[in-house]
Amino acid sequence: MSAPTSHRSAEEIGRTERGPRPLPELGEHRAAADLASADTTLPSGLRVIAVRRASVPVVELRLRVPFADPADSAVGSTHCAVAEVLANTLLTGTARRGRLDVDTELALVGGELDAVVDPERLAISGNALVSGLDTVLDVLADVLTGATHPEEEVARERARLVERIRLARSQPNVIAREALQEHLYGDHPFAKEMPEVAEVEAVTPEQVRELHARAVLPRGSALVLVGDLDPEAAVAAVAQALSGWTGEGEAVRLRPLPEVVGGDVKFVHRPGAVQSQIRLAGRGLTRTDERYPAFQLANLVFGGFFSSRLVENIREDKGYTYSARSHPEFTPGGATLLVDADTASEVTAAALMETRYELAKLGMVPPTDEEVDTARRYAVGSLLTATSSQGGLASFLVNLAGMDLDLEWFAGHPVRLAAVTTEQVAQAALDFFSPGSFTGVVVGDAELLAPKLRALGGVVLP
Template sequence: MTSATHRTAEEIGRTPKGPRPLPPLGTQRAAADLSHVDTVLSNGLRVLAVRKANVPMVELRLWIPFAGTELTHAAKAEVLAETLLTGTARRDRIAIDTELALIGADLGAGVDPERLIVSGNTLSNGLPTFLDVLADSLTGASYVDAEVGRESERLVERLAIARTQPRTIAREALQKHRYGDHPVTRETPEAEDVAAVTPEQVRALHAGSVLPRGAVMVVVGDVDPDKVIADIEKALQGWASDKPAVRLPELPELAGGQVLLVPRAGAVQSQIRLSAQALPRTDPRYAALQMANLAFGGYFSSRLVENIREDKGYTYSAHSGFEFTGGSAVVNVEADTASDATAAAVLETRYELGRLGLVPPTAEEVESVRQYAIGSLVTSTASQTGLAGQLSALAPDGLGVEWLAEHPNRLARVTADDVAQAALDFFAPKRFTGVIVGDADLLAKKLTALGDVIVGEPGPAES
């Protein structure tokens, strides 16, 4: 059997006359040109309704500020999210599931330190029933003993597994390192706290925190925006409170500084997590910063990926991106590496951070990331699900369809000089702090030799 000869990517991209020319880029259309209504209901709920009738479906996202300062708040909030849709005075769990199934609908809830999110979708002709089930759960969730007990047990099992996962350990270490004891750090509750949650506590949390004033609902799909606003107002007329939903305390400004090595004995891989203060989407410089981030590590053709993945093979995945919390924004850099490549990967990451400011992206790089940013925005908003997700991320900052529609133009106006300035201002290595989770016996000497790395208290050992 004759073995096949494989051509390299460079060979594939060439002809006998030279490099194969790239096809010209098409003209990018606007990310959104949509009929919509953005209003606040009498109960204080902001509703953003958008018509996108490419399929006879409706996507709904409800974003409720849901912060708490008690140490056990995260445990109670997780149990509430797991049991919110398990029964009311009018419907038990089976009735809820049956009614949703009959209209081709799905509805679920999740929570983090900042918000409670209720999301789902339905066939458009089933929207009245969908809204009725949602309203019933928001105003009359019963949290019966059996459901709370059952879901708490499942949650305890999942938490036990989650706390052994390297990514969970790294995330928790990063949050504590950069924000101390701020409530935002309590993303993963303790299993013993969850086990101690009672139905009475969950009902009290619902009554005091599942509130419409200050919350945002996004509805995208085959709807008449004016009519659906009226339908929502009617369906949710019983969901009311003079008290606003509980917002997360403002995050402290993130300062650069030392990186914490979190010892994890026996770990064969390390998790590198670096973070620096960035700009919110409302800042006029955000578009330039977004493009600088893409050039650094925000997509597959970025400098960081080219260096530590493609060229040196230190990691399978490297990425940088934004994290928005309240009115604050940070840029995060992530990479998972083998232990013996960790110090070198940290060195090269710092090198690329510095190089981005000192050797800024070329005009060709800037145009590449511009097209990627505009194209990915258009692609992500092409479906009802994607558009609902984008708008629900923007809505807490007071933004909506107009911001989304204008953003391609903002990206188009960014110059190479703008990107260079953003790179210098926001990606300097000294602005970053973070954590590295790994085997300290193998890593400590090399990492501390790089400077600005300190060794912390041991974390969970590799199991």
């Protein structure tokens, strides 16, 4: 019996007698334009995008229905609560099918459907074997036009939702997110991502059914199918299956958000917290802005991936946080750049100071050619990775559809990234990353944090 072979470390595997193994070159980008597709709007007003990607015999489905509060008010509005119950009971029964029937029919074609809602949209996602597409579309049409939201299901899902809300609101990240949204947007409906427990407990089946009839509308909505299918035939199948989904008016979109204006950071007291949440926000760019590719690369250099300056500083060098990142959030009518870091209480002020330092440094010490090239490779690679599967591509395209974009934007983005110069990235850094352009919140224990944050300045303490 031979002696066991010792394990080699990652560093040993990555080296040879002649030195480090060279990294393989990135593969050639396969343009999305090579994908057969169809993009049309049906007489009902529903936009249908179908894309052939024949990797496996499956089809992915994504439906996006704009679902803003018609009253356009977060204060005193029950829309958020009713919408949550609606999403949770949408697939629990129709005039033709009970909950078990829905689940069984989908399972027989290897499929599933799920529904979620947020202040912007009601989203239905699912998949099935291509041979079961007609079944999935029939079930989808049934719940869109005939969901009954049974009383017992409303009661059950209402109780579950109450428990989830109570649990969520005990989580530091949720506390920080809600505080940031309120700080940035006040009483705009976008700021209310989660209803209050009392609002959910008061929801009735009649309210849910009324909202469904009034707001689940095809006009202004978008349906994406990606899979081993013929795009034109898939569109025809949708047109036939959803021919009964009609309605007066158009699905309601949220009004644009106010532009984020830089200023002091608001402190949110969380007694007894041993960790703090730093959440900063500044103005971003929409994907249609010609400066967006340069902005995207500037963000990656700053904090958008593991090799960024922010991560190198407050994680790798100083050990202030396990996770730090910056990322764009595309919002109604615009975009926001978010910076997140969770830290131990004793280093919160120092981490905030270093984050501001890195924001200023990005403009004062512009990204180098090497940094830009690394960020460019990451941007293209992550886009291709995120959309390499049928499900990933379907999700990406339905998000683009929500911004009135299409497959052409997706196909052209790697080319736009390739054309960005280091000088353009440096200009984006100057225009968007100055510390004075950001505001935000810090959540933590005031007794521990107040002295250092007061000395640091730029923080409004309780």
